[in-house]
Amino acid sequence: MKILVCVKRVPAPGARINITADGQQVDTAFLGFTVSPHEECAVEQAVQLVEKHGGEVTVLTLGPAEAQEQLRTAVSTGAVKAVLVPIDIHDWDPQRTAQAIATVILGLELANGKYDLILFGNESADSCGYQVGIRTALKLDRPIVNGAKGLEVENDVATVRRESDAGVEIYKLKTPACIGVKEGINLPRYPTMKGRLASKKVEITQSTPLGEVGGLKLITLRRPPERASNTKILGTGPEAASAVVDLLEELGVFK
Amino acid sequence: MTVLAVVEHDRGTISTASLGVLTAARNLAKQMNTKFEALTIGANADALSEVISKYGATTIHQAHNSALTDFGPEAWGESIAQVVNKTSPQVVIGSGTERGHEIIAQAAARLDLPAAMNCLEFDKDFTGAQALKVVRARWGGSLMEESELDAPIKLVTLANHIVEGAQDPTNSQIAVIEVDLDDSVKQSFVQDRVERVAGVTLATSPVVVSGGRGVGSAEAFAPLEELAGLLSGVVGCSRAVTNNGWRNHTDQVGQTGTRIAPDIYIACGISGAIQHWVGAMASKNILAINIDAQANIVTKAGYAVIGDLHVVVPAISAEIRKRQNK
Numbered sequence: 001m002k003i004l005v006c007v008k009r010v011p012a013p014g015a016r017i018n019i020t021a022d023g024q025q026v027d028t029a030f031l032g033f034t035v036s037p038h039e040e041c042a043v044e045q046a047v048q049l050v051e052k053h054g055g056e057v058t059v060l061t062l063g064p065a066e067a068q069e070q071l072r073t074a075v076s077t078g079a080v081k082a083v084l085v086p087i088d089i090h091d092w093d094p095q096r097t098a099q100a101i102a103t104v105i106l107g108l109e110l111a112n113g114k115y116d117l118i119l120f121g122n123e124s125a126d127s128c129g130y131q132v133g134i135r136t137a138l139k140l141d142r143p144i145v146n147g148a149k150g151l152e153v154e155n156d157v158a159t160v161r162r163e164s165d166a167g168v169e170i171y172k173l174k175t176p177a178c179i180g181v182k183e184g185i186n187l188p189r190y191p192t193m194k195g196r197l198a199s200k201k202v203e204i205t206q207s208t209p210l211g212e213v214g215g216l217k218l219i220t221l222r223r224p225p226e227r228a229s230n231t232k233i234l235g236t237g238p239e240a241a242s243a244v245v246d247l248l249e250e251l252g253v254f255k
Numbered sequence: 256m257t258v259l260a261v262v263e264h265d266r267g268t269i270s271t272a273s274l275g276v277l278t279a280a281r282n283l284a285k286q287m288n289t290k291f292e293a294l295t296i297g298a299n300a301d302a303l304s305e306v307i308s309k310y311g312a313t314t315i316h317q318a319h320n321s322a323l324t325d326f327g328p329e330a331w332g333e334s335i336a337q338v339v340n341k342t343s344p345q346v347v348i349g350s351g352t353e354r355g356h357e358i359i360a361q362a363a364a365r366l367d368l369p370a371a372m373n374c375l376e377f378d379k380d381f382t383g384a385q386a387l388k389v390v391r392a393r394w395g396g397s398l399m400e401e402s403e404l405d406a407p408i409k410l411v412t413l414a415n416h417i418v419e420g421a422q423d424p425t426n427s428q429i430a431v432i433e434v435d436l437d438d439s440v441k442q443s444f445v446q447d448r449v450e451r452v453a454g455v456t457l458a459t460s461p462v463v464v465s466g467g468r469g470v471g472s473a474e475a476f477a478p479l480e481e482l483a484g485l486l487s488g489v490v491g492c493s494r495a496v497t498n499n500g501w502r503n504h505t506d507q508v509g510q511t512g513t514r515i516a517p518d519i520y521i522a523c524g525i526s527g528a529i530q531h532w533v534g535a536m537a538s539k540n541i542l543a544i545n546i547d548a549q550a551n552i553v554t555k556a557g558y559a560v561i562g563d564l565h566v567v568v569p570a571i572s573a574e575i576r577k578r579q580n581k
């Protein structure tokens with residue numbers, strides 16, 4: 001089974017996110033970077049599927065040259081091939097990103113055959129666009145379901161489990177298919193020593209991105225208004241219990 | 256010249272988020288001096304016209320196709336795209352939920368139009384002719400993005416819990432639109448489901464008692480379970496807890512977990528990292544129980560108890576029992 005996982009490099013946020021002076025991006029001077037959480041789980045899911053069924057996992061990212069770091073992280077946890085689609089800014093708009101990724105995927109498949117599965121994160125942690133996977137799937141003429149909290153493949157059918165208020169929904173897509181994965185589908189493993197060595201040696205393929213600018217234009221980022229910090233301290237230690245239950249009664253949650 | 260609200264429903268049951276969408280669409284249409292219309296997908300949602308008319312839609316488009324008996328993101332997205340092509344709205348608003356984002360993205364991809372998800376505000380001067388300026392939530396709401404949607408038809412989702420449903424009844428016209436769905440969009444319908452046992456869920460519970468790294472172990476959640484039980488609430492947790500394997504991810508509150516809006520959120524031993532905070536910030540009241548008076552969550556919460564949750568939580572449960580027995 002051949003699986004491609006599309007990941008995004010995002011800042012690992014702390015307790016506060018600061019913005020650069022031009023308002024165009026998150027100030028990362030004091031932040032590290034990570035693979036966006038949903039995609040970290042997508043990589044793990046792909047690796048587990050390949051461990052079960054055989055095959056290989058390729059990881060792809062569209063991002064700055066530094067995003068090689070996230071590709072190597074994915075290799076250290078089980079991916080074997082890595083593709084960088086380099087752009088000179090942090091990210092592109094969703095339409096442009098999807099067009100570029102779809103074009104690169106078609107090129108890769110022309111050389112190596114179709115991927116049985118292409119996994120995306122449900123949405124990126126930073127820009128939260130909720131659409132790159134869906135747009136890419138449509139360009140590749142493949143079915144896609146988002147929100148996967150479970151994914152199994154048996155006889156060319158991918159079974160997706162997804163949570164809703166009413167319970168768990170089950171979808172079945174014939175492969176080749178695309179799936180948007182959500183955190184919680186698994187607990188991603190830590191890199192192994194062997195994985196770390198492989199991640200240092202892996203050759204990262206570069207593919208030039210082609211994509212026209214889309215219709216969603218970032219003007220500026222800003223921080224949401226701070227909540228006034230007028231916390232009412234109800235007490236210290238177990239003696240505060242009485243005041244807490246008074247509050248619960250006042251709010252009507254305990255009668 | 257219309258604003259079209261896409262009504263999210265589950266086999267004929269309207270979602271709460273949809274009521275906010277209907278209200279926001281009506282407000283925007285009024286500002287643009289244009290008509291507000293709604294769309295339901297599948298004949299099993301036809302009966303929702305009664306509710307929708309209370310929110311003031313002049314026309315309710317009902318997309319019909321014999322295949323539309325359950326949710327299917329591709330078939331729903333294709334249905335929206337076809338209704339948009341037939342009715343030429345200027346703005347299409349969907350709900351800021353998992354399904355809402357998915358079907359608007361599907362429609363946008365099919366129409367080759369941009370889409371802005373999780374919008375918090377729309378430009379107050381927007382009349383329909385120009386690009387639509389929006390403020391949308393990034394990082395699950397810890398950052399705001401001002402952006403411009405430059406397209407003949409603007410597709411957006413409204414961030415959840417931003418606009419409360421408010422009625423303004425009218426006599427809605429009903430217009431059935433038969434949509435054409437080919438096999439390519441039919442395989443992604445829900446094939447089967449495991450219904451949740453009746454009871455409150457993390458997303459809907461009025462009381463959530465949540466634990467963080469400070470709880471220390473899976474077993475140490477027992478007092479939180481007890482308190483939640485006494486308040487008929489549910490237990491939640493932070494990402495640190497699920498990463499440690501102490502609780503299932505379904506209990507996780509936060510950007511990559513569940514967004515909640517209970518009457519009270521009791522956060523025990525949670526520092527309040529931004530990814531967690533954005534999942535809890537819609538709570539009507541927050542009570543933080545933490546040994547660190549400077550913890551992020553303590554400074555943001557409405558109420559706090561400074562102390563060790565392992566002692567404070569059982570003391571609260573004991574106090575509740577004492578009053579119950581009176």
